[in-house]
Amino acid sequence: MSDDTKQTAWPHLRPAANADAAQIREMVFDVLIEYGLQPDPECIDADLNDIEQSYIHPGGTFLVLEMPDGRIIGACGLYPVDEHTCELRKMYLRRNWRGKGHGRRMMEHALTEARQRRFTRMTLETASVLTEAIELYRRFGFERYEPAHLCRRCDQAYQRRL
DSSP states (O other): OOOOHHSHHHHEEEOOOOOGHHHHHHHEEEEEEEEHHOTTTTTTEEEEEIIIIIITTTTOOEEEOTEEEEEEOEEEEESSSSSSSOOOOOEOOOOGGGGTTTTHHHHHHHHHHHHHHOOOOOEEEEOOHHHHHHHHHHTTEEEEOOOOOOTTTTTTTEEEEE
């Protein structure tokens, strides 16, 4: 059993702050590398350098799934695209915590947050190698669509009405 799964306490979901940025980057980059995707701290992942400016100040949110000992094992952000649409970004979960309902919990919370902020549509971009995530998105009613632009790490986009 790895150190990640020895902890039996349930992780809690809370809003992130810039003080969490280093741990969030490490977790996100570890998951990207696990799937053969390249972290891009200067471009695609630059939003993780200042979470408050990138997500909270524009009217979005960023959540972390944190263990009682302070380790961050998951994260997801909502970025406002316009007054009606938000984008789900940086939804990642460490390997040892997948398949235990945590992704579902983060998604339910993200959808609730989006509705409370009066968004009527949520979009997301993903890479086809992130099969577990895509399965989760589909279970939550996301449907594939063709956006005008995709970030270079992603090859699929999904959307759903709220």
